[in-house]
Amino acid sequence: MNQIEQALEKYTLLDQIPLxxxxxxxxxxxxxxxxxxxxxxKISRRNIxxxxxxxxxxxxxxxxxxxxxxxxxxxxxxTIFSSQLHKYVIPVPIAQxxxxxxxxxxxxxxxxxxxxxxxxxxxxxxxxxxxxxxxxKNLRDQAWAVAEERQRAQEAAEAANRxxxxxxxxVSHELRSPLNPILGWAKLLRxxxxxxxxxxxxxxxxxxxxxxxxxxxxxxxxxxxxxxxxLALNFETVDLATTIxxxxxxxxxxxxxxxxEITLNLATMMRQVKGDSSRLQQVVWNxxxxxxxxxxxxxxxxxxxxxxxxxxQIRVQDTGRGIVPEFLPHVFEYFRQADGGITRRSGGLGxxxxxxxxxxxxxxxxxxxxxxxxxxxxxxxxxxPILQPTQASVRAERKVSDDSSPFAVYVPLEGxxxxxVDDDTDTREFLAFLLEQHGAIVTKAASADEALAAIAQSKPxxxxxxxxxxxxxxxVLIRKLRSLSVDQGGQIPAIALxxxxxxxxxxxxxxxxxxxxxxxxxxxxxxxxxxxxxxxQ
Amino acid sequence: MNVxxxxxxxxxxxxxxxxxxxASLLNEMVDSHIRLEIPFVKVLTAxxxxxxxxxxxHDDSLASVRLGFxxxxxxxxxxxFPTESASTLVAVLTGEEAGSTELDAVxxxxxxxxxxxxxxxxxxSISNVLKQHMNxxxxxxxxxxxxxxxxxxxxxxxxxxxxxxxxxxxxxxxIGDIILIFEVSTFDALINAINxxxxxx
Numbered sequence: 001m002n003q004i005e006q007a008l009e010k011y012t013l014l015d016q017i018p019l020x021x022x023x024x025x026x027x028x029x030x031x032x033x034x035x036x037x038x039x040x041x042k043i044s045r046r047n048i049x050x051x052x053x054x055x056x057x058x059x060x061x062x063x064x065x066x067x068x069x070x071x072x073x074x075x076x077x078x079t080i081f082s083s084q085l086h087k088y089v090i091p092v093p094i095a096q097x098x099x100x101x102x103x104x105x106x107x108x109x110x111x112x113x114x115x116x117x118x119x120x121x122x123x124x125x126x127x128x129x130x131x132x133x134x135x136x137k138n139l140r141d142q143a144w145a146v147a148e149e150r151q152r153a154q155e156a157a158e159a160a161n162r163x164x165x166x167x168x169x170x171v172s173h174e175l176r177s178p179l180n181p182i183l184g185w186a187k188l189l190r191x192x193x194x195x196x197x198x199x200x201x202x203x204x205x206x207x208x209x210x211x212x213x214x215x216x217x218x219x220x221x222x223x224x225x226x227x228x229x230x231l232a233l234n235f236e237t238v239d240l241a242t243t244i245x246x247x248x249x250x251x252x253x254x255x256x257x258x259x260x261e262i263t264l265n266l267a268t269m270m271r272q273v274k275g276d277s278s279r280l281q282q283v284v285w286n287x288x289x290x291x292x293x294x295x296x297x298x299x300x301x302x303x304x305x306x307x308x309x310x311x312x313q314i315r316v317q318d319t320g321r322g323i324v325p326e327f328l329p330h331v332f333e334y335f336r337q338a339d340g341g342i343t344r345r346s347g348g349l350g351x352x353x354x355x356x357x358x359x360x361x362x363x364x365x366x367x368x369x370x371x372x373x374x375x376x377x378x379x380x381x382x383x384x385p386i387l388q389p390t391q392a393s394v395r396a397e398r399k400v401s402d403d404s405s406p407f408a409v410y411v412p413l414e415g416x417x418x419x420x421v422d423d424d425t426d427t428r429e430f431l432a433f434l435l436e437q438h439g440a441i442v443t444k445a446a447s448a449d450e451a452l453a454a455i456a457q458s459k460p461x462x463x464x465x466x467x468x469x470x471x472x473x474x475x476v477l478i479r480k481l482r483s484l485s486v487d488q489g490g491q492i493p494a495i496a497l498x499x500x501x502x503x504x505x506x507x508x509x510x511x512x513x514x515x516x517x518x519x520x521x522x523x524x525x526x527x528x529x530x531x532x533x534x535x536x537q
Numbered sequence: 538m539n540v541x542x543x544x545x546x547x548x549x550x551x552x553x554x555x556x557x558x559x560a561s562l563l564n565e566m567v568d569s570h571i572r573l574e575i576p577f578v579k580v581l582t583a584x585x586x587x588x589x590x591x592x593x594x595h596d597d598s599l600a601s602v603r604l605g606f607x608x609x610x611x612x613x614x615x616x617x618f619p620t621e622s623a624s625t626l627v628a629v630l631t632g633e634e635a636g637s638t639e640l641d642a643v644x645x646x647x648x649x650x651x652x653x654x655x656x657x658x659x660x661x662s663i664s665n666v667l668k669q670h671m672n673x674x675x676x677x678x679x680x681x682x683x684x685x686x687x688x689x690x691x692x693x694x695x696x697x698x699x700x701x702x703x704x705x706x707x708x709x710x711x712i713g714d715i716i717l718i719f720e721v722s723t724f725d726a727l728i729n730a731i732n733x734x735x736x737x738x
Contacts, residue, residue: 063565064562064565064566067562068562068654068657071657071661075670075671076657076660076661076664076673077604077606077653077656077657077660077661077671077673077676078604078653078673078675078676079653079654079657080646080649080650080653080676081650082646082647082649082650083643083646083647084627084631084643084644084646084647085566085567085630085631085647085650103646105675105676107673107675108673126642126643126646129642129643130642130643132642133641133642133643136641137641
C-alpha cells in the first residue's frame with residue numbers, strides 16, 4: 001500500500017468532521033484531503049493527492065509558513081494560524097473577492113512510514129463568528145454614541161434651564177424694580193404732601209421708570225418674536241447717518257447727565273443700506289445706550305461711520321468698564337450679563353445685545369465686540385452690506401408700522417372729532433383726556449356696540465379702538481364699520497390700540513380694516529401725530 | 538536540586554534564543570517592528586510562584602495561552618497577559634486603533650497565535666537541549682484569575698520557570714509572563730542536560 005492509500009485509511013474519520021483537514025508530507029506533497037476541503041475548494045482529492053501543495057497554493061511557500069512547518073516536521077509543538085494575521089491558509093471563496101475567514105491549527109502526527117512526522121492541518125471556518133463580532137461592536141458603538149448624545153443633550157438642556165432660571169430671577173427683579181418708585185411717589189402725590197419741586201421730581205421719576213419698564217417689556221417681546229421667527233422687517237433705503245443721529249438724540253440726555261462726551265465721525269461717502277430704519281435705529285440706540293451706561297462720568301464715546309470695501313461700518317467706542325476676555329465670546333448671548341449676581345451694578349435684562357445681533361444678522365450684516373479688558377473701554381462694530389446704486393431704484397412699498405413717523409413735531413388736533421373705544425376705564429379716560437388736551441373733541445365708548453351707536457348718532461373724523469374687548473372685539477367692530485356705506489361712516493380712518501404688538505396681529509389689523517396699529521402704552525406724541533396725519537389725508 | 542548561577546545563565550540564554558526566534562517570526566508577519574526581551578528568569582517552587590504572581594495580579598482578569606507536553610517529560614508552558622495588555626498587543630499588531638480593551642472572539646484567535654509563537658520558540662529551545670521527543674496537547678486559550686490558572690500546580694510537586702517577556706512595539710511596552718511549569722523530575726532532567734551542554738563548551 002502506498003502512502004496515499006495508507007493515509008486514506010488512517011485519516012478516514014476526518015471525512016466526517018466539519019473542519020477542513022489535510023495532511024502534508026515533509027516534502028510538502030498532499031497525503032490526505034478531506035471531504036470538507038473538497039467541498040470548499042472544489043478540488044477533488046483525485047486531483048491533489050500526491051502533488052505538491054504549492055502547485056495549487058503557492059502563497060504557502062513563504063517563511064511565515066515554511067519555518068513553522070519545519071518545527072512540526074521535526075515533531076515540535078502544534079502551531080496556530082489566526083484569521084487576523086493570515087488572510088487564509090487554503091483560500092475558500094464565498095463571493096467575488098471574498099473568502100471564508102479561517103482559524104487553522106497544525107499538529108505533528110506520526111509519519112506513515114514510521115520515521116519522522118507529517119503535518120495535519122485543521123481549518124476552522126470562523127466567518128460567521130467574525131461577522132457576529134463586528135456586528136456586535138457596531139451596535140455597541142451606536143448605542144454608546146446615542147447614549148453620549150443624550151447625555152450631552154441633557155447637559156445642554158440643564159445648562160439652558162439654569163440660564164433661564166437665572167434669567168427669570170433677573171426678569172422678576174427688574175420688572176419689579178421700576179414699580180417701587182412709581183408706587184412710592186404716586187402714593188406721596190396722592191397725599192398731596194409734596195411741594196412743587198418734589199412733585200416735579202416725583203413725576204419725572206414715575207415717567208422714567210414707567211418708560212424703563214416699557215423698554216424692558218419691549219425687549220422681552222422682541223426676543224420672543226425673534227425666537228419664534230416672527231420678526232418681520234420692512235426693508236427700505238436707509239441713510240445710516242440719519243439713523244445714527246436719531247439714535248443719538250434719545251441718549252443725549254443720559255450722556256449729558258454723566259458729562260459723557262459723544263463725538264460723531266460720519267464719513268460722507270456711501271452710507272445707505274437696505275434695511276428696516278426703525279430696527280436699525282434700535283441697534284444703534286442699544287449700542288449707544290450701553291456705551292453711556294457702562295462709561296463713568298466724564299468719559300468719552302466715539303461713533304464712526306465708515307466704508308470698508310463693500311461694507312459700511314458703524315463703530316461705537318467707549319472709555320468705559322470694558323469687557324473681560326473670558327466674557328467677550330458670550331457678550332451677544334441671550335440672558336447674559338457680565339455679572340449676573342444680586343449685587344449687579346447695572347440693571348436691565350441682558351437682552352439688548354442679543355437683539356442687536358439678531359437684527360444685524362437679519363440685515364445680512366455682522367456685529368462684534370472688542371475690548372482690551374477690564375476698565376479699558378469697549379468697541380462694538382456693526383458691518384452692513386452697502387446698498388448698491390442700482391438697488392436704490394427698487395423701492396419697497398412703505399408699510400406703515402407701529403413705530404413709524406420720524407416727526408417729533410407737535411401738531412394739535414384742533415377741531416377734530418374723535419371716538420375712543422376701550423373697555424378699560426382708566427385707559428379710555430386717559431386717552432380722552434390726552435386727546436382733548438391737544439384740541440380734539442372726544443366721544444368715549446366702552447364697547448363696540450356703544451361705539452357703533454355713537455357713530456350712528458354723529459360721525460367722528462377718526463376712530464381709536466382697543467382690540468381686546470370682551471364679547472365684541474376691535475376686529476368685529478372695524479369689520480362692522482367697514483361694511484357701512486361712506487355716508488354711514490364706513491370709511492372713517494381707524495387706529496387700533498393694542499397691548500399685544502405681535503406681528504400676526506399687525507397683519508390681521510390691516511386686513512380687518514384699520515389704517516394704523518399702535519402698541520399700548522401709546523406714546524402720546526406718536527398717537528397725536530398719527531391721528532393728525534390720518535385725519536388730514 | 539538547586540540551580541547554580543552558571544546554570545541559571547545557561548537557562549536564561551536558552552530562553553532568550555527561543556524568544557529571539559519567536560520575535561523574528563512575528564516581525565516577519567506584521568508591519569510594526571517588535572522587540573522581545575526577557576529581562577529575567579526565575580526558578581521557583583509552585584508556592585513561591587503563586588505568591589509572586591498573586592501579589593502582582595490580585596484578582597485581575599488574565600488572558601493565557603497554554604500548551605501541555607507529555608511523554609518522557611511532563612509539564613505545561615503558558616504565556617499570561619493582563620487582558621488589557623493582551624488586547625493592546627493584538628490591536629497594535631493588527632494595525633487596529635487601540636479603542637476598546639476587550640478581547641473578543643476574533644482577537645482571542647490572534648492572541649492564541651502570538652502566544653503560540655512565543656511558547657513554541659521556548660519549547661523549541663528546550664526540546665533541543667533535552668534531545669528528546671515530546672508529545673503536545675492542543676494549545677488552549679483561557680481567561681481567568683491567577684488563582685484558577687495556577688490551580689493544578691498547587692497540588693503537584695512542581696518547579697516553575699518564570700520568565701518575563703517584554704514586548705516593545707514603537708513607543709508601547711507590553712509585558713507578558715512566560716510560565717513554564719515542570720514536573721520536578723523533568724526539571725532535574727533539564728538541568729542535567731544543561732550541565733552537559735555547559736561541560737561540552
